[in-house]
Amino acid sequence: MSPEKQHLTLDEKREISRKTIMEASAELFYEKGYQNTTTRDIVKKTGILNGSLYNRFKSKEEILLNIITDALQDTLDKCEIVLEKEKNPLIAAVIPSALEISLSSRDIKSASLIYEVHKIWAAVDKYVQVNIEWYSKYLKKFGIEFSDIEDAEMKMITFLGAIGNVCGHYANGGTYDCDKMLHYLVAYMGALMGVAVDDLDGTVRRLTKIISDYTMTIPPTV
Numbered sequence: 762m763s764p765e766k767q768h769l770t771l772d773e774k775r776e777i778s779r780k781t782i783m784e785a786s787a788e789l790f791y792e793k794g795y796q797n798t799t800t801r802d803i804v805k806k807t808g809i810l811n812g813s814l815y816n817r818f819k820s821k822e823e824i825l826l827n828i829i830t831d832a833l834q835d836t837l838d839k840c841e842i843v844l845e846k847e848k849n850p851l852i853a854a855v856i857p858s859a860l861e862i863s864l865s866s867r868d869i870k871s872a873s874l875i876y877e878v879h880k881i882w883a884a885v886d887k888y889v890q891v892n893i894e895w896y897s898k899y900l901k902k903f904g905i906e907f908s909d910i911e912d913a914e915m916k917m918i919t920f921l922g923a924i925g926n927v928c929g930h931y932a933n934g935g936t937y938d939c940d941k942m943l944h945y946l947v948a949y950m951g952a953l954m955g956v957a958v959d960d961l962d963g964t965v966r967r968l969t970k971i972i973s974d975y976t977m978t979i980p981p982t983v
Contacts, residue, residue: 782814783824795877799821803824817977825874825877826887837860840856854896855943865928865932880924892917943965
């Protein structure tokens, strides 16, 4: 063990191990596909013990979920300065899903990974909570608050179902124009939120500009 690692705390060592597993898994999932990658492949690539893998993650599903949610959260964090100044509530509302759609339309391998995540209930449940927290943070300044959390969660589940199917379209070789898809996305969210879409084309142009400035990538090294 290097002198640097000898001075790390147990939590720091665990975090390094976690990141090593996630980075190796991301590369394998991307190149081989999620379904074709085994935990044995991950253990071999990282050089860690099988027990160490399961001490960090309960399953291959959990690794994938962490890869996607971390990548999405990292991109959203970078968007925060822009969104603090944003005057259109629909921009803030659709950014998380717009990032997934944009990436999926550009890269079939990433689309396949995102689609896999949308088929995992634990991931959907996690996405619902992340999005509700995101919306609560950014929509409050527009006077939009959730009076019925359960109703908001159900709306989010229907919305995420649609997003998952769009990513599935691209994962299976679909080539539908991303710009048109974003038009549908904004209109759909406006209907769910009960917010009028006064300038759909302008909203999508603004959304596209933000996405181009803060591009989400999976895996991080690609």
